[in-house]
Structures are given as C-alpha cells and as structure tokens.
Amino acid sequence: MDSSEDPPTAILALFQSEFAPEQKGLIDWGWLSDHLTSDILPALWEHIILCAVSVGIAVVISVPLGILCARYRRLYPPVTAITGFFYTIPSFSMFTILLFVIGFSVGKTPAIIALVLYSLLVLIRNVVTGLDSVPPETKDAARGMGLTDRQILLRVELPLALPVIVAGMRIAIVTVIGIAVIGAYIGAGGLGELIFDGITRDFPTLYLTGAVLSTLLAVTIDLLLVRTERLLSPWARRARGAN
Amino acid sequence: MQDFIQVFQRPDFIKNFFVHIEMSALSVLFGILIAIPVAILVNRSDAASTFAINVGNIGRAVPSLAILVIIFPITGLGVDTAVIALTALAIPPILINAIVGLRQVNAQTLDAAKGMGLSGRQILTGIQVPIAAPIIFAGIRTSAVQVVASATLATFIGGGGLGDYIVEGFQRNSTAISLAGALSVAVLAIVTEVGFGGLQRAFTPKGLRIAAKRGK
Numbered sequence: 066m067d068s069s070e071d072p073p074t075a076i077l078a079l080f081q082s083e084f085a086p087e088q089k090g091l092i093d094w095g096w097l098s099d100h101l102t103s104d105i106l107p108a109l110w111e112h113i114i115l116c117a118v119s120v121g122i123a124v125v126i127s128v129p130l131g132i133l134c135a136r137y138r139r140l141y142p143p144v145t146a147i148t149g150f151f152y153t154i155p156s157f158s159m160f161t162i163l164l165f166v167i168g169f170s171v172g173k174t175p176a177i178i179a180l181v182l183y184s185l186l187v188l189i190r191n192v193v194t195g196l197d198s199v200p201p202e203t204k205d206a207a208r209g210m211g212l213t214d215r216q217i218l219l220r221v222e223l224p225l226a227l228p229v230i231v232a233g234m235r236i237a238i239v240t241v242i243g244i245a246v247i248g249a250y251i252g253a254g255g256l257g258e259l260i261f262d263g264i265t266r267d268f269p270t271l272y273l274t275g276a277v278l279s280t281l282l283a284v285t286i287d288l289l290l291v292r293t294e295r296l297l298s299p300w301a302r303r304a305r306g307a308n
Numbered sequence: 309m310q311d312f313i314q315v316f317q318r319p320d321f322i323k324n325f326f327v328h329i330e331m332s333a334l335s336v337l338f339g340i341l342i343a344i345p346v347a348i349l350v351n352r353s354d355a356a357s358t359f360a361i362n363v364g365n366i367g368r369a370v371p372s373l374a375i376l377v378i379i380f381p382i383t384g385l386g387v388d389t390a391v392i393a394l395t396a397l398a399i400p401p402i403l404i405n406a407i408v409g410l411r412q413v414n415a416q417t418l419d420a421a422k423g424m425g426l427s428g429r430q431i432l433t434g435i436q437v438p439i440a441a442p443i444i445f446a447g448i449r450t451s452a453v454q455v456v457a458s459a460t461l462a463t464f465i466g467g468g469g470l471g472d473y474i475v476e477g478f479q480r481n482s483t484a485i486s487l488a489g490a491l492s493v494a495v496l497a498i499v500t501e502v503g504f505g506g507l508q509r510a511f512t513p514k515g516l517r518i519a520a521k522r523g524k
Contacts, residue, residue, distance in 0.1 A: 156457065161486050239368070243369075246373045
C-alpha cells in the first residue's frame with residue numbers, strides 16, 4: 066500500500082471499496098481467513114522489514130560509534146546524553162516533531178528515522194559495556210602474540226563483546242517493534258495500520274488482529290534472541306576462561 | 309505561532325493536561341502497589357523469582373498500543389480502560405528491578421543482620437529494601453517515563469489526555485495544534501525522567517552513597 070497521502074483516509078477508502086465489514090461477535094473469523102494473505106500477512110511482513118531495516122541502520126551507526134566511545138572516553142558522556150534525550154521523547158511526539166518541525170512527509174522515512182534514534186542509546190551503551198567487559202589480560206596476551214590493534218579489535222574484543230551487543234540488539238528490536246506500531250499513524254505501514262484502521266472503522270477483528278500479532282511478534286523475537294544470547298555466552302565464557 | 313499559543317489558552321487544555329498526569333500517576337501508583345508486594349513475595353524462592361522475571365520480560369515486550377487496544381473491547385471507551393492498560397505497562401519495569409534489587413543484597417550482609425538478631429521482617433524493611441531502593445527507583449523511573457509517553461495513546465480509546473491535541477492537529481491539518489500536544493508530552497516526559505532521577509538519588513541510603521564514592 067502506498068502511503069503518499071494521509072494514511073487513515075487512504076486506507077479507509079481502499080478497504081471500504083473492497084468490502085463492507087459485517088460484525089458477528091468480537092472476532093469475525095470469516096473475514097480473517099478471507100483477508101489473511103491479502104492484508105494481514107503483508108502487514109506482518111511490512112512490520113518485520115520496517116523494524117529490521119531500522120535496527121540494521123542503527124547497528125551500522127552504533128558499532129563504530131560505540132568503539133570510538135570505548136577508545137576515547139570523553140566522547141561517551143555527550144553521546145549518551147544526546148541519545149538518552151532521544152530515547153526519552155515519547156514516540157508519538159517524535160513522529161509529530163519529525164513531520165512538522167523537520168518537515169518530513171508522511172511515510173516510511175520519518176518512521177525509520179525515529180526507530181533508529183530510539184535504538185541508538187541501548188546499542189551504543191551495550192557496545193561500550195561489552196568492550197569494557199573484555200579483561201585487560203586478554204588484550205595483553207593478544208598484543209604479546211603480535212596482533213595489531215585492528216586485529217585485537219576484530220578478533221578478540223568484538224567477539225568477546227558479542228553477547229552483550231546481542232543483548233542490546235534484543236532490547237532495541239523489541240522496543241522498535243512496539244514503537245513501529247504507533248508509526249503506522251504517520252504512514253509507516255505494518256501491523257499498526259491494522260490497528261488504526263480497525264479503530265477508525267470500529268471493527269474489532271481488525272484492531273485485535275494487529276494488536277495480537279504485534280504482541281506475538283515482539284514476544285517471539287524476544288524469546289528467540291534470549292536463546293541466541295545464551296548460545297553466545299558459554300562460548301564467550303570458555304574463551305575468557307582459556308586465557 | 310498564534311495558533312500554537314492559543315492551544316495552551318484553551319480551557320480544555322488544562323483539563324487534558326491534568327487528565328494526562330492523573331492517568332499516568334494513578335497507573336504508576338497501581339503499578340508500584342502490585343509490583344513491589346509481588347517482588348517481596350517471590351523473593352523467598354529462586355524459581356519463583358526467575359519465573360516472575362521472565363514474565364516481566366515478556367510483559368515488557370508487549371507494544372503499548374497493543375495493550376490499550378486489547379483491553380479496550382473488554383472495558384470499553386474511557387479513562388478507566390486507559391488506566392488499566394497503563395498499569396499493565398507500568399508493572400514490568402518495576403517488578404524486574406525490585407526482584408533484581410532485593411536479590412542482589414549479598415549473603416554476608418543478610419547473615420550479619422540475622423546474627424544481630426533481626427527478624428525476617430526487620431531484615432526486609434531495614435536492610436533489603438533500603439539497599440535495593442536505588443534499583444527499585446530506577447525501575448519506577450523507567451516505568452513512569454514510559455507511562456507518560458504511552459498515556460498519549462489513550463486518545464485512541466477515548467481516554468483524553470494530551471494525545472487529543474496531536475490527533476486533532478492531524479485531523480484538522482493544523483501543525484500548530486499537533487505540535488502543541490507533541491511538545492507538551494515531550495516536556496512532561498523529560499520532567500518525569502529528571503524528577504524521578506532526583507528521587508532516585510534522594511532515596512539512595514547515605515551509606516551506599518559513601519560506598520559508591522569510595523569506589524566500594
């Protein structure tokens with residue numbers, strides 16, 4: 066669905082031209098199965114892509130910035146202050162400010178920018194904490210073996226910091242999945258679109274589907290990443306024990 | 309600019325502003341009243357603590373708008389629904405921090421307290437809770453900031469609050485009205501963050517502050 070115009074009305078018109086909902090009970094299962102492949106699964110997929118792209122961009126920014134902050138300690142407090150400030154701004158306000166103060170047009174771009182901004186604090190903090198957790202003796206040993214600074218960073222420090230970085234990614238992804246739901250209000254698409262559309266049309270099946278799916282998505286991803294963290298840490302522990 | 313200032317002069321602005329604060333304050337209060345007793349209750353057992361932390365983590369993952377919308381068909385339109393949903397949002401951060409905080413009080417400290425002849429209740433109120441206080445307050449702070457932000461969404465289920473202006477601005481195509489709403493919520497969230505940060509420091513026991521200064 067293109068979101069070049071005001072999202073609720075555009076989608077409303079689109080949906081209303083396709084069908085007129087008839088309400089039987091709270092959930093209209095017939096409607097659900099009819100619209101599973103045409104509306105619901107695409108919304109879920111759109112949501113996943115939106116979050117993956119946002120956190121992907123945030124990781125690309127945060128890892129180098131985190132490494133810099135770990136090296137040049139003076140950078141760290143201002144970086145946390147700025148990213149912490151972004152993190153405190155309520156998402157609905159952030160979206161509004163991005164549209165009306167910065168001047169973005171309705172669509173995916175302002176949503177992705179907001180989602181990236183929300184991810185930075187957690188990601189950068191965990192990169193720094195992860196790098197800090199590498200014991201100095203390990204780094205000394207690596208240097209003694211003749212590794213250059215760059216090799217130490219890539220082969221020793223970052224792998225050992227990985228579990229903490231993944232822990233940060235988990236928090237970022239789960240946060241972003243939740244905020245992206247609200248992003249649908251400014252045309253980001255995804256599962257939030259089902260919710261807002263359902264509210265506008267007073268059609269519980271639609272908004273409950275959006276709400277339940279976004280909850281399931283967040284919880285599933287959270288549990289999967291907890292697993293990943295656990296898979297990564299015994300290896301890290303062994304590596305730490307080996308020196 | 310004129311329109312922007314006018315929003316703050318509207319009689320309903322003050323009302324919605326207070327509705328927003330009232331919703332948030334009630335929800336955080338209920339959150340504290342539920343989360344802390346549960347944390348104290350599960351503190352006795354490792355398994356129960358782990359279970360409660362896991363439940364808290366799952367609860368934390370649930371999108372705020374999803375909670376509001378799921379509760380809405382059950383309890384209907386209005387502020388009450390918003391408060392129920394926001395309370396559900398407020399609980400997990402407080403619960404997790406309270407459990408972690410109570411459990412990180414080290415075994416020697418507890419042994420020493422027991423050796424001094426303190427009862428279980430005295431140990432809890434005199435030793436564990438004060439030592440855990442900064443962490444519990446950090447949880448309340450996270451929770452409060454999140455609730456103030458999410459209370460903006462109450463507008464979608466007829467709960468009022470400052471979110472009304474953001475939505476009204478979008479509907480009437482008025483940048484000024486939307487921004488008046490968005491900026492007041494943002495300021496409210498920042499004030500909450502800073503204010504609770506102050507409370508957190510105030511509730512850190514003097515002994516812990518000295519210990520922190522000495523680098524333990």
